[in-house]
Amino acid sequence: GENVEQHPSTLSVQEGDSAVIKCTYSDSASNYFPWYKQELGKRPQLIIDIRSNVGEKKDQRIAVTLNKTAKHFSLHITETQPEDSAVYFCASRAGGFKTIFGAGTRLFVKA
Amino acid sequence: GAVVSQHPSRVICKSGTSVKIECRSLDFQATTMFWYRQFPKQSLMLMATSNEGSKATYEQGVEKDKFLINHASLTLSTLTVTSAHPEDSSFYICSASEDRGRGGYTFGSGTRLTVV
Numbered sequence: 001g002e003n004v005e006q007h008p009s010t011l012s013v014q015e016g017d018s019a020v021i022k023c024t025y026s027d028s029a030s031n032y033f034p035w036y037k038q039e040l041g042k043r044p045q046l047i048i049d050i051r052s053n054v055g056e057k058k059d060q061r062i063a064v065t066l067n068k069t070a071k072h073f074s075l076h077i078t079e080t081q082p083e084d085s086a087v088y089f090c091a092s093r094a095g096g097f098k099t100i101f102g103a104g105t106r107l108f109v110k111a
Numbered sequence: 112g113a114v115v116s117q118h119p120s121r122v123i124c125k126s127g128t129s130v131k132i133e134c135r136s137l138d139f140q141a142t143t144m145f146w147y148r149q150f151p152k153q154s155l156m157l158m159a160t161s162n163e164g165s166k167a168t169y170e171q172g173v174e175k176d177k178f179l180i181n182h183a184s185l186t187l188s189t190l191t192v193t194s195a196h197p198e199d200s201s202f203y204i205c206s207a208s209e210d211r212g213r214g215g216y217t218f219g220s221g222t223r224l225t226v227v
Contacts, residue, residue: 034215041206044155046215089154097143097208099216103154 006102008111014110019077021105022072030092031072033066033096035097039086047088048075062102080109112138117219121207124195124226132190132222134205140185141207145191145216149202161188161205195226 003026013019025033031052036044050057050064052079057064063076071091077084090102113136124130134144142163144148147155159180160168177199179191188214192199201222206216 036215036218043218045190046217058207097145097160098146098157100157101155104152106152 002030002092002098002100004086004090004100006090008105009081009103009105010108011079012108012110013096015082017024017080019080019084019109021075021088021090021107023073023075024071025100025103027092027100028071029094030071031095032093033064034091034093035064035075036089036091037086037100038089038104044089052099055085061063072086075108077080080107082109082111085109113207113217115205115207115217115219117205117222119222120220121223122225124224126196126226127194129191129193130195130224132192132203132205132224134188134190134207134219136186136207136209136217139209141188141209142185144182144188144205144207146188146190147182147204147206149204149221151202155204158190158203163188192224195224197226200224200226209215 002059005024034049037047048062050066061078066073087104087106089104091099093099116135118133137199144161146158158173161180161182171174182188204221205219208216
């Protein structure tokens, strides 16, 4: 069945450094790739998304890249801040509504 | 922006009883809502897709008689955990999209269920 692999499971960076989280999807029909941030005890929040007709998208300190050939997509956070500490989930969706989530990456930003 | 309200946020129940969780889209209509289960420090596992006016679609391994889903209106879906057992203790969270599924989903605040 459909599968999304996410790495690393835990990532610790120094404040100001960049953080990169990578995901791989299996369903070649996937055309929508959202990223969610979940702070402890709170609901996941959509932070950025990318569609299959775009290779890169940026929103301030956050950027996402997509390589359809390799079925890879990545989240890049620059100039990390302590408030970026959270669990980040990648996800993919094919033509229907069903969204498959990665296992999550726990990001720690050390001040 | 889209708001999804989920209630209750926390519930403790005794083994063998049933618990109903509500998920409401407050400012948009959602023909489809999703129910997820999340174990501590783990990802969101899709349990079922709730379709307004029709039967829910359950993921493999999810007992439909155990987790009853009703989506009677365009703004409300309910998940009832029947004959709850301690192993049903988990964080249940719903989501919906205002963009007819073309965009990202808004999540409810989640319900932490503890079965004692």
